[in-house]
Amino acid sequence: MAQEFSNQKASEPLLAAWIKWTMDFWESMAQMGPGPVATAGVGGGAAPEAGAVRDPWLAALQLWQAFFSLLTEPGTVAAVFQGIKAPSETILRMAQAGWGGYFYLHQQWLAAWQGVGISEGEYGYENLDQDIFKICNEIYENDFRQLLNLPQLHLTGLPQNRISRATDKFNQFQTAMAEFIYLLFLPVKKSLRAMGAVGITFGEDNLPIEFKEYYKRWLKILEGHYMTLFQSEQYSRTMSQALNALEDFATAKQELLADALEVLGLPSPRDLDELYREIYLLKKRTRLIAKKLDQSEPSGEEG
């Protein structure tokens, strides 16, 4: 009981720290929100049209603050957990590992958001804000991947290694693809920002009333951003990583499939490939001999 209490006590500062980060995060989000939103309460100086957007933001923030103030009060956590009797040490450790990962992710996410709005320079794709993918990958590798590498118990007769490997490669492929897709989305984000300066592109007194004109201008800007991205080292590297991850997953999947086919007594793709290679070589040799025979005939023309 004493042990349980001390574990619970130990997790409280962590929780409090996380709550503080969360509060900071939502405060900064509120400041970045639409219109001149005041975080300390409903401000009187805001424009009336901004109120409709601002109020839900403030309401959500206040609710969030109230909820977490309650949580940070001493004894609240104990009250929450009082119904749970003696969770085993293993469960607590696993939960701590999971929370630890989540806190870390949250902290990094917050740091990333604080960087939003800092200009990367026009048409620049170096030093991208992609730490989130690195962090996700780190958490996966530190907390989850090791579970897939547990030693196999051969007694079950299951191809656990193959399944774990395919699962691992699938997860890595998902991470790499997410990063690649994020990169592909960046020009859209950048071009929309550029359209904010629409007065510069059209001239302030010459703003068209045709939606199509704005679309055409946006498309042109978007194309420019894509061309810059596609020629960047960052893109080549991310694309190669995504492709490599896809190839690794395809290979792992094939190996798993080959095991399953073997159990069913069916030839695997590798068996068929060996057969195809033999047929290919035989055909090639046969054709070469046939060609030589044709050429030995007097009517054959040669280039």
Added chain:
Amino acid sequence: MDRPKIPVDLILAKMAAEAEEAQHRLEKARDIFLGPLATDIGTTPHEVVYQEDRVRLKYYRPEEVRLKTPLLLLHALFNRETVLDLQPDRSVVQNLLKEGMEVYLIDWGAPTRKDRFLTLDDHINGYLDNIVDFIRRRHGISQVNLMGVCLGGTFGVIYAALYPKKIRNLITTVAPTHFDTPKGLLHIWLKEIDVDRLVDAFGNLPGNLVNVAFLLLNPPRLLLDKYLGFLENMDNKDFVENFIRMEKWIFDSPDVPGETLRQLVKDLYQENLLVQSQMELGGRRVDLGQVTMPLLNIYGQYDHLVPPEACEVLTHKVGSRDTEDLCLDTGHIGIYVSARFQKEMVPMIAAWLLAREGG
């Protein structure tokens, strides 16, 4: 700082006014989609005169033969040859027939896993050489005219260097031969790619991956603007039919045999061996100095796939003294599907060949 105010109210009012028109368009489009649509491609009558494994040779006969040397059309492995016969009023094949040419067109077919070991040597020294020999025998002639499209043109250059006596005239259209250029995205991307991993993992390069790669060359145009254009014109039957024909062709990329891809990427895109006359095929060096026949080199000024820089070097590297570069103000596909360019390009090709027909 005050931002300029976009007249959102005026824009919305205009869009509302256009909504009624859009509804009419939608109703008309419904009738078009539910009615009969002519969307077949490659419909010009032909005869399959030769077949080896998956590779077929199509023969098109003109109403009146004006050039005695037949023309062999050679397409790339990455797309289907049907782009040369996409729609009746914009068919390169039909326009060549109108000029009085007997036309042969190679259909590389759809490679399957059993084709993964086929090499570049098998395609050029094997299938292509056998086809050329077949045409020579069929017509009782010693040489044929060869016209290559895109990487088919690159194949044509390699073949002409290895078998110069079998080719009377060589025409290359948007054919890359100089691969060490940062202008084309494909050239940049393929330089970085680990082709060994790719081939070992997939066997053949999947056609779907090829489709995605082509779409990524210009996502705003190919994934967005093109389809918005379709929505705007879906009450136009001709437009809808042509659009669907083009869609069929674009998304019909076959798989590419793995070993062929391996050599293509390594020798051409990564090492740029061809233009340096250092490439080897079937134990023989591909020496561009051996390309001694007349050469017409056509490419597009706005080609984002095979930029002019990848094409224009060829005429300076070959051994022929009768060479001509022709840079058209169009893109990669425009040469084959634009009515305007077909009207200009095909008669010009016919005249160029006729002038070199000889006795």
